[in-house]
Amino acid sequence: MAQRQDGRQSRWTQHNAERRLRILDAATAVIEAGPPGEEFHVQQIAEQAGLNRTAVYRHFDDRADLDRAIRAHVLDGLTATLLPAVNLDGTVNEIIRRIVSTYVDWVVEHRALHAFAVHEVSGPAEQGADQIAAALAELLQTVIVVLGADLDDDERALVDPLAHGLVGAVFGAVRRWVSLEPRRPDADRVSELLAHSVWSLLDGHARRIGLHLDPDRPIVELLPAAE
Structure with a gap:
């Protein structure tokens, strides 16, 4: 039973990591589509990633946390x-x-x-x-x-x-x-x-x-x- 739970947890962790990367890749695409310094919104990132806005925020604490993650990416x-x-x-x-x-x-x-x-x-x-x-x-x-x-x-x-x-x-x-x-x-x-x-x-x-x-x-x- 423990092994089954560990496998499920591992798959869930991998899924979250892949989803997070998908969001960050979408964010870079949104930024590159505009001129330097142009403001962008979470909704644009969500649409680019094929997700809803709520799904994006499941992977980040707030907008500041998202922006830090994008910069790091x-x-x-x-x-x-x-x-x-x-x-x-x-x-x-x-x-x-x-x-x-x-x-x-x-x-x-x-x-x-x-x-x-x-x-x-x-x-x-x-x-x-x-x-x-x-x-x-x-x-x-x-x-x-x-x-x-x-x-x-x-x-x-x-x-x-x-x-x-x-x-x-x-x-x-x-x-x-x-x-x-x-x-x-x-x-x-x-x-x-x-x-x-x-x-x-x-x-x-x-x-x-x-x-x-x-x-x-x-x-x-x-x-x-x-x-």
Whole structure:
């Protein structure tokens, strides 16, 4: 009897999770159908999901809880898009440009979702930035170790805050840029300028600790040379 109840509970939990995801997917579709910043209603989400309004609220405490869940869902999608770009393939310049342009291109393609997701910089937006910054910090720490850079304890401890600062600066710059009307320069130029800014900061730190990296050489060539 207990096993039957456990199976029933498991199916019910899965059903609720699938219904919740269906609602969140419907919400993103509603947001993307309108211009950035346009107000939307729960009834629109319900209709998009093929449910009634009451059914939507069975899965969320209130409108604020629903909005938080939508923001988290949108930022999960951004994170899933951005994290694969955070790797050591290519030259230093290519790595930086790939990460920055992946984010810029996503924002341009999903302007309404981005506007809604970052409307509140705390909560899901902050958590999403933290995930990406943590991946970047891990990447920087890997490079530092393999290059054999001579860092003291304080400098090593600063790698994580530095990564968060870089991510925050890029996110903030893109957030401001995408809100401008007319929006200039174009996305490619923004990616280029931001990537150059990131490299300038990293290069400054690298030179201070005695590392002189050629940004146009593949990382796979730089790392063995430093061993």
